[in-house]
Amino acid sequence: MTGAITTRLFSSLLVVLGSSMLVFIIMYLLPGDPVLIMLDGNASTPEAIASLKSHLGLDQPFYVQFYRYFIHLLQGDFGVSRVNGDLVLPKILEHLPATLTLTLVSVSVSLVVGILLGVLSAIHRNGVIDFAARFIGLFGISMPAFWTGILLLLLFSIQLGWFPAMGSDGWKTLVLPGLTLGLIGAGFIVRMVRNTMLEVLGEPYILTLRAKGLSERSVMYGHALRNSLIPALTMIGLTVGELLSGTVVTETVFARQGIGRILADAILSKDIPVVQGVIFFTAMIYVLTNLIVDISYSFIDPRVRRSQLKGGV
Amino acid sequence: MKEATALKPIRKITWKASVSLRRISASSVFLYAACLVVIFMTACAIAPQWIAPYSPEVMDPNQLLQPPGAVHLLGTDYFGRDVFSLVVYGARDSLLIGVASVLVGGGLGGVIGALSGYIGGWVDVIVMRLIEILMSIPGILLALAIAAAVGPSLFNIVLAVSAGVIPNYARVMRSQVLTVKNKPYVLASRSIGSSELSIFLKHVLPNSLSPFLVMATVGIGSSILTSSGLSFLGLGVIKEIPDWGTVLSQGRGYLTVAWWICTFPGAAIALFVLSVNVIGDRVRDTLDPRKSGD
Numbered sequence: 001m002t003g004a005i006t007t008r009l010f011s012s013l014l015v016v017l018g019s020s021m022l023v024f025i026i027m028y029l030l031p032g033d034p035v036l037i038m039l040d041g042n043a044s045t046p047e048a049i050a051s052l053k054s055h056l057g058l059d060q061p062f063y064v065q066f067y068r069y070f071i072h073l074l075q076g077d078f079g080v081s082r083v084n085g086d087l088v089l090p091k092i093l094e095h096l097p098a099t100l101t102l103t104l105v106s107v108s109v110s111l112v113v114g115i116l117l118g119v120l121s122a123i124h125r126n127g128v129i130d131f132a133a134r135f136i137g138l139f140g141i142s143m144p145a146f147w148t149g150i151l152l153l154l155l156f157s158i159q160l161g162w163f164p165a166m167g168s169d170g171w172k173t174l175v176l177p178g179l180t181l182g183l184i185g186a187g188f189i190v191r192m193v194r195n196t197m198l199e200v201l202g203e204p205y206i207l208t209l210r211a212k213g214l215s216e217r218s219v220m221y222g223h224a225l226r227n228s229l230i231p232a233l234t235m236i237g238l239t240v241g242e243l244l245s246g247t248v249v250t251e252t253v254f255a256r257q258g259i260g261r262i263l264a265d266a267i268l269s270k271d272i273p274v275v276q277g278v279i280f281f282t283a284m285i286y287v288l289t290n291l292i293v294d295i296s297y298s299f300i301d302p303r304v305r306r307s308q309l310k311g312g313v
Numbered sequence: 314m315k316e317a318t319a320l321k322p323i324r325k326i327t328w329k330a331s332v333s334l335r336r337i338s339a340s341s342v343f344l345y346a347a348c349l350v351v352i353f354m355t356a357c358a359i360a361p362q363w364i365a366p367y368s369p370e371v372m373d374p375n376q377l378l379q380p381p382g383a384v385h386l387l388g389t390d391y392f393g394r395d396v397f398s399l400v401v402y403g404a405r406d407s408l409l410i411g412v413a414s415v416l417v418g419g420g421l422g423g424v425i426g427a428l429s430g431y432i433g434g435w436v437d438v439i440v441m442r443l444i445e446i447l448m449s450i451p452g453i454l455l456a457l458a459i460a461a462a463v464g465p466s467l468f469n470i471v472l473a474v475s476a477g478v479i480p481n482y483a484r485v486m487r488s489q490v491l492t493v494k495n496k497p498y499v500l501a502s503r504s505i506g507s508s509e510l511s512i513f514l515k516h517v518l519p520n521s522l523s524p525f526l527v528m529a530t531v532g533i534g535s536s537i538l539t540s541s542g543l544s545f546l547g548l549g550v551i552k553e554i555p556d557w558g559t560v561l562s563q564g565r566g567y568l569t570v571a572w573w574i575c576t577f578p579g580a581a582i583a584l585f586v587l588s589v590n591v592i593g594d595r596v597r598d599t600l601d602p603r604k605s606g607d
Contacts, residue, residue, distance in 0.1 A: 018446035026458055138594075142587035144538050146545045147561065147579030154572050245451035249542050263454070264546050267461040275458060283449040 005295055012287045017073075019283040020276060024069055027272045028062060056082075069276075078280070079273035081266075088277040092259055096281065098168050099247050099258035102181070103285075105174050106243045107236065109182025114189025115232060121190065122197035122228075123220055133190055140187020145246045149180040149253035166255035177254045181246045185239040192235045197228040230301055237290040244282050344595055347588035354585050357404035365398035369554050378571045388573040390564060396573055399560050400581050406556035407537055407582070410470055414536035418475030419529045422482025427521065429483070430490035431513055441487070444480045452477030453539050460548040467550050474539050478532060485528055489521035496520075523600040531593035534586035541582050557582050 053059045057068060072079065078088035121133035156176060157165035167173050200206065201224055209219045247260030255261075259278050266274035357364055366386070373393035381388040387396040429440040447455070459473035493499065494517050502512050543549055544558025555563070557578040564574025 014442075015446050015449050018442075019449045022446060023450065023458060026462060029462065138587060138590055139583075142534065142538075142590050143583045144541055144545075144558075144579060144586075146542065147575075147583060150561075150565070150568065150575050150579065154568065154576075158569055241451045245453040248453065248457065249545060252546060263457070267457050268547055270461060275461075279450060279454055279458065282451065282454060286451065287449050 008291055008294060012291050016280070016284050016287050020073060020280045021066075021070070023276050023279045024066060027276060028065070073280075078277040081271050081274050083266075083269050083271045083274075088273050091262065091274070092277050092281055095257050095259050095262055098256060099244075099251070099260055100285075102174065102177055102247055102250070102256070102258060103240065103243050105178035106181035106185060106246075107240060109178055110185025110189055110239055110243075111232075111236070113182065113186040114235075115193055115229070117186070118190045118193025118232075119197060119220075119225055119228075121194045122201065122224075125198065130194075134194070137187045137190035137194070140183045140185075140190070142187075143183070145180055145184060146249045146253050148183060149177070149250055152176045152180060153253070168256040168258070173254070173256065177250045177256060180250050180253070181243050184246060185243055188239055188242070189232060189235050193228055193232050196231045197224060200224050200227045203227075230297070233293055233296065233300065237286075237293040240289040241286045244286060343591055347591035350584055350588040351592065354404050354408065354581070357401045358408045359405075361398075361402045361405060365395070365401040367395040367398040369394060369398045369402040371395075378567065380571075381573050387577045388571065390560075390571070390574045391567055396560075396577055399555070400557065400578055402554045403557045403560055403578060403581070406467065406550065406552075406554070407541065407558070407585075410467065410474065410540040410556070411533045411537035413471045414474040414478065414540065415529050415532045417471060418478035418536075419482045419525070419532060421475065422479040423486045423525055425479070426483035426486030427490050427513075427518060430487035431494055431517060437487075440483075444483050448480040448484075452481075453542055456539055456543060457546070457548065460543050465548055465550050470540055470543060470548075470550060473543065474536050477539065478536065482525065482528060482532075486521060486525050489524055490517055493517050493520045527593060527597040527600060530596050531590055534589035534593070537582060537586055537589075 050059070057065060060068075069079075076089065078092070080087055081091065117133040117136060121130045121137075124130050153165055153176065156162045163172050163175050206219060206224060209223055210216075214222075244260075247258055248264050249260075250256070251258040251261040252264050259281060262274060263278040263282075265271075266278065361369075371394065373389070376385065376389045376393040378391055379385050379389040379393075381396075385395050385397065387400065389395055390399070425440060425444075429437045455477045456473040459476055460470060463469040463472065499512060499516055502516055507515075540549075541556070541558030541561070544556055545562045547562065549556060549559045549562070551559075560578040561575050561582075564571065564578070567574055
């Protein structure tokens with residue numbers, strides 16, 4: 001099994017490197033002279049512009065720039081911001097915890113709400129609870145994050161004054177953004193859990209359990225739920241990706257610190273090194289989460305473990 | 314709780330029969346409502362001048378930041394423009410971007426996935442690695458980067474949003490093609506001497522389409538979500554007639570004094586996407602009864 005994990009780890013690494021190269025290529029094809037954007041309309045002599053260009057290595061052909069970028073990336077050098085000259089890596093590392101905390105809170109909200117509603121919905125199939133849960137699920141995946149955020153702001157900050165409208169200090173500032181993103185994730189998970197739970201309830205072994213006289217509670221929570229949670233686990237991996245991209249909008253709405261907000265600002269000011277850096281980290285978190293999810297299958301599901309021991313991945 | 318669980322076995326037995334009954338009940342009401350919303354908003358997109366009471370460009374300096382009322386159904390914004398009319402006119406660009414992104418992104422992704430799956434071998438390996446790389450960048454981030462790179466225009470926004478969804482469509486299409494291409498009828502067709510192209514076009518493609526179609530239906534909604542997110546972050550198309558995301562974004566600064574400017578365009582987005590998802594769920598159930606979740 002260690003072999004399988006090593007292989008997956010290696011291919012994940014390749015994916016992250018590949019995605020950062022892809023972003024480099026996209027950004028290279030970007031129209032607009034980065035040096036002129038840096039100078040931001042400040043009058044400058046053509047000589048000064050040329051020297052700045054050669055200082056940044058932007059006068060080199062594509063393959064040289066690409067090679068340099070790649071070598072620097074492997075050395076952990078993400079370059080400097082073209083807007084204010086800050087080193088990219090420390091800036092990202094400084095803001096990363098805030099985003100990770102927000103993502104973690106939102107994933108927790110998603111899981112708790114999503115699994116709870118999904119299970120209740122399947123158990124009370126076609127009842128009022130099912131109807132409500134399904135509607136909440138649909139609502140979660142249909143609401144734009146910025147709108148949910150603004151509505152929550154209007155109600156809980158501006159009208160009721162319970163939570164601060166902006167900032168990122170203390171747990172109180174986490175509640176509204178966490179809910180905003182959590183509801184989206186919950187929407188995906190409710191639908192997933194409900195569907196798999198209904199599928200599992202149709203399996204012959206559930207009939208067997210009922211036939212042998214097991215209590216309904218034990219059938220539901222002891223057997224059906226446990227078997228329904230495996231697909232929900234896959235959803236965690238995908239939800240993290242969804243929520244990470246959601247942080248760009250959510251951090252902007254709630255004026256929170258974080259790499260999502262850095263990305264939004266960097267994109268508007270065409271600060272390419274920062275954009276590349278943030279996307280690299282986002283891709284890494286996303287790929288890592290999915291790797292962990294994949295590996296945890298083998299601990300949770302004996303069938304996967306057995307097939308891995310036989311040599312499959 | 315006790316009663317409900319006790320009833321379970323009976324429900325189990327009558328499950329098949331209840332399917333047809335259930336379909337005329339509450340969820341059908343939802344389906345009809347969803348269809349109405351989609352039809353109304355499509356009408357707004359096609360002929361806004363028949364529905365909107367005011368022109369979205371008319372600014373009335375005497376009517377700045379009016380709350381919703383009889384004269385202005387959904388209030389006015391800081392230029393004195395009627396918010397209801399803005400929402401009606403905003404439907405055009407919002408819906409256009411949603412549909413076009415699905416056509417471009419879904420079309421490209423579908424073709425890539427189908428060919429990759431059908432040809433197989435090293436082509437499949439390479440294409441799928443590339444798709445995997447593309448997938449590791451969340452769609453909206455890719456859209457953001459591209460939108461920032463190519464600048465705001467309707468075409469560019471469609472391009473940006475499409476790029477983010479290509480991998481999803483490619484994967485769904487490929488997995489379906491992989492299943493279908495090993496079916497006995499494909500083998501039968503090959504054994505009577507059909508060309509690979511005709512097998513692909515006549516048998517494999519049509520039989521692989523249904524999950525793809527479900528995804529495309531729901532995809533219109535999610536493309537609208539993504540594009541309005543771009544508009545919200547300031548990467549949208551700047552025009553005299555703004556789309557929903559732009560109206561909302563512009564109203565943000567007035568949140569404390571005029572909640573209606575942000576709320577209603579957002580409600581339009583949410584309502585439309587919700588309706589599309591309701592319809593998409595039904596399309597899924599109809600095309601794939603095995604997976605029927607509702």
